[in-house]
Amino acid sequence: MPEPALTELLYGKGAHANSVACVEGLTAELAACQIEGFPHSIWQLVFHLNYWIEYDLKRIRGEHPLYPARADESWPCSPAPADDAKWKQEAARFTALLGEVAILANASSDKLQQEVEAMHPAYERQSSSVLAVLWQAVVHNSYHLAKSPCCDAPSGSGRRPAEAIPGSGRTTLPEHAVC
Helix, strand or coil: CCCHHHHHHHECCCCCCECCCCCCCCCHHHHHCEECCCCCCHHHHHHHHHHHHHHHHHHHCCCCCCCCCCHHHHCCCCCCCCCHHHHHHHHHHHHHHHHHHHHHHCCCHHHHCCECCCCCHHHCCCCCEHHHHHHHHHHHHHHHHHCCCCCCCCCCCCCCCHHHCCCCCCCCCCCCEEC
16 A cells, blocks of 8 residues: 655655755755754755665665665765756756655555565664565654754744745845855
8 A cells, every 4th residue: 555644754744844845946055055953954954865765775675785885975065066967967956856755655555565685794683575665765854954054944934944945035045054
């Protein structure tokens, strides 16, 4: 049976922010900003989320991606993308990967219950299905986006501050942003 809750959480239903809306239309300059109280720039978060979503999708497809030797391998070295084109590429990749997750979330019960092989010795004793891996991806996404400046709003609405929303008429960043 399809899991519509997964798709709803990815695209902003309930208490979750719309993952795509959090990065849609941001410039490389905004994505690179370091904001006080947030350990990572939006660029770094999107890169990290893409890394793990792609890793899990490969596992679901039966590929054997290498588990990183160190956690920092899933984060970019720089808080800023090389240029606007690189940011746009990574943001588009994020949208496409979320689309793949949404398609899988609507797969048949048989597909969702398929076993997914562990790629790290620490997880070999745990059983994991496609559905379990998808839930982990959605929770990981929500965890990071909820702690990001792109989804932090003073009103607690779970949306980006108006200063960072393209087309909002406001082009300034919060005064504690360092770009």
